[in-house]
Amino acid sequence: MLKHEKNGLFISIEGPDGAGKTTQARLLKTRLENLGVEVFLTREPGGTPVGEEIRKLLLNPEYSEMTVACEVLLYSAARAQLVRQLINPSLKKGRVVISDRYLDSNIVYQGFGGGESPEIIEKINLWAAGGLMPEITFLLDLDAQTGLKRLQEGDKSGKWQGDRVEQKGLDYHCRVRQGYLELAGRSSGRIVIIEAGGNSDAVHEKIWQLTEPLLRKKNLL
Ligand SMILES: Nc1ncnc2c1ncn2[C@@H]1O[C@H](COP(=O)(O)OP(=O)(O)OP(=O)(O)O)[C@@H](O)[C@H]1O
Numbered sequence: 001m002l003k004h005e006k007n008g009l010f011i012s013i014e015g016p017d018g019a020g021k022t023t024q025a026r027l028l029k030t031r032l033e034n035l036g037v038e039v040f041l042t043r044e045p046g047g048t049p050v051g052e053e054i055r056k057l058l059l060n061p062e063y064s065e066m067t068v069a070c071e072v073l074l075y076s077a078a079r080a081q082l083v084r085q086l087i088n089p090s091l092k093k094g095r096v097v098i099s100d101r102y103l104d105s106n107i108v109y110q111g112f113g114g115g116e117s118p119e120i121i122e123k124i125n126l127w128a129a130g131g132l133m134p135e136i137t138f139l140l141d142l143d144a145q146t147g148l149k150r151l152q153e154g155d156k157s158g159k160w161q162g163d164r165v166e167q168k169g170l171d172y173h174c175r176v177r178q179g180y181l182e183l184a185g186r187s188s189g190r191i192v193i194i195e196a197g198g199n200s201d202a203v204h205e206k207i208w209q210l211t212e213p214l215l216r217k218k219n220l221l
């Protein structure tokens, strides 16, 4: 087990495809930086050079034969590297770490969505992450159809095909959303459901209302 360095604040942003995670992670980072707070923003899978290579494998539509078990292990490998190389050192320096997806994504996508055991996925990943979990997780809740529509409309080429995950059927994406809600029910102390159907600024304000007091409590603001 890694020693946990929790001088900073670890936040993750979760939610189905197209819910607005990346948009919200960036808005939060900018707001914090404007207030003089040091922020480390990362994304999953990836974040480190090793992890970005793993990301390419995971999202490549050519590998349609990839098994769910293989996916679980690749994601956890990328996370093991990210936690040790970047997240823990940033927390130790007192930074706010924002992760665009984290361990919950695997429980939901490969577990609830992909049919592997959510409990086993959680165990493997907790080990890989050295037990490090976010202090707060914002779950951007949006129906699957709207999320996929946002991604399609946001694609400038007009020929959106989606990556390997996004290409899975609507049924899969509906299971993902339900999985997230179930997980939130089980981890209500950590996961906060944010209704993500409104415009980006409105969603950001909801996130900010919850982040600000946490930062003040930790003397980071
Ligand atoms: N609140 C919002 N209302 C409408 N459109 C939005 C909103 N937030 C983000 N978008 C747009 O929807 C698309 C998807 O947003 P974003 O990339 O932030 O989602 P994501 O959850 O990170 O997606 P992915 O799961 O693919 O990583 C983008 O084109 C973005 O500009």
Ligand SMILES: [Mg+2]
Pocket (backbone or CB within 6 Å): 021, 022, 023, 100
């Ligand atoms: Mg994103």
